[in-house]
Amino acid sequence: MPAGMGDMERGPRGLVDHDWLLIRRSVVTALAGWHDRFLAIVLVATCLAVAHQGLAERTPRQAMWIAMAIGATAGVAASRALADRLRYHVGEGALAALALQRACRHRYLIACHAAIVAVFAAAMAIVRADTIPVVCAAYLTAATGGAVDIARTPVPSSGWRRAIDRRLLSWQRRPAAGVVAAVLTLIVTLAAPTDDSARLAVCALASCAVIAVLTRVEPAVVRFLALSGHGLGSILLRRAAGGLTFLFVAPVVASVAVGLAGAVVVGSVIAGMLVLMALRIQAHRLYARLQAELIVAMLVFVIAMAVLLSPFVALPVAALAVWRLSRAAAHQRWMIG
């Protein structure tokens, strides 16, 4: 054994300990105030209640198929997320020497999948207990099938997917992209059936798809810009010039294609996505990736609840959410030194 590696007895537990500590701290930080904890409990209870309501009304056969789909989707997503996490450990983490050992990786994956299955089983016990075996089996089958040996897989690099990704991210920064996107939305809308409501739906969906591409957030870039002294406005102008242009052009296009109602719907969709982008930018300036996404998910839930009450209530709630994160993020500049 090379000098300095010690007994490695801590090895197999090192990766799990490391990530478990970070998960615990992410949750504690994300739920720091009593109102955050209250919101999280309401969120989880609502999700479980909705899921219970949805599955309880189904026949056993339908419930099994739904459970299988949920388990399989979660299995694939979890196996990808864990592979990404192991890639971090191998390439950029302080525990690379452990992560490169096959036995350590296997134990890490087994521990993580076991924890996820336990959480799933507990949730399904509330939602619909007879689906537990199916959801767990589907999860494990998908997770095993989607497993990737990251030590053998080359680090993803300049493949065609990354090239497209880079190109899209580059377009996102250009105002002209908003105009091109609006023209595309118009073409798609005019190609739809002449029925007004169908056209309105197509126009809204097309706008939603386009703005989702134009408002992507790269956490690393956001953090770098924040460290370099850029605030929310500056980051939005730099990263979402296409989306901001689309906000002004698309409602005009929608009003031409489907009338005033189209303009209102499309404008609302785009504004909503830009608010989501602002929330994500501010959260990523303040928190680590997982925490940031958790907090944004909670805030989106609150805003969605407000929308159900009234869109007019949602507006100040969304503004309050952005303001609250902005206030905290204002101190996250100029950390160089």
Add this chain to the structure above:
Amino acid sequence: MSDITLSATVVVRGKRRVVDGIGFDVPRGTWFGVIGANGSGKTSLLRALAGRLPLAAGICRVDGRDLAADRAARARSFGFCPPADRLPDLMRGRELLDYARCGAVTDHRRLAALWSALGIAELSDRWIGDCSAGMRQRLAIACAFVGGHTRIILDEPFNWLDPVAAYDLRQVLRAMVNDGLTLVTALHDLPVLASACDAGVILADGTVAATLDRKRLREAAVDPQAFERAMIDRLRSGR
């Protein structure tokens, strides 16, 4: 005797050979500098040497054993400085170092001077998320040493450090090398290469553009400006 020997090593990222047939020897107890333009392959070479990237071809002998096909063994053989900006925010300095030592017993006496130069005592209880770029860099450097390795790889260790910290670190590293440490560093600063390193290479487009032995670096230390001018011309010409 060579502690590390690279021969015809190739590192591929995507379809590009970012390191293309590089070879050099690093004797035990020496400081070896790797210098080159941005994108010349320095970081990929060091990461591959430390097992963080696979080697597509070539020989990588460490202490006489060819570890080219064994990333895990390469990672165990070297203390490596992880990228400072990727350290976890939600950990305190001492927790990070505790994980980074991977169960090894830290020799505090051997590391006392280094810990002092890096200011580790002040960083121990600080959240990494609250650290400046320079503080993160200090912790990242400490990660490479905490496992007690006798071969260390540091990628541009003086980045972000203030002039005093950079000077102190250079002195301590030199003293540790004199005590038997084998150190491989990527550098951007030609005068540092000339004054601190025992040998080095200049990379251009993933290949060795020039090899600098101890004699050449001693001459360079006498007239660092002339050395810098000559090397810049060489880097500009891409040879």
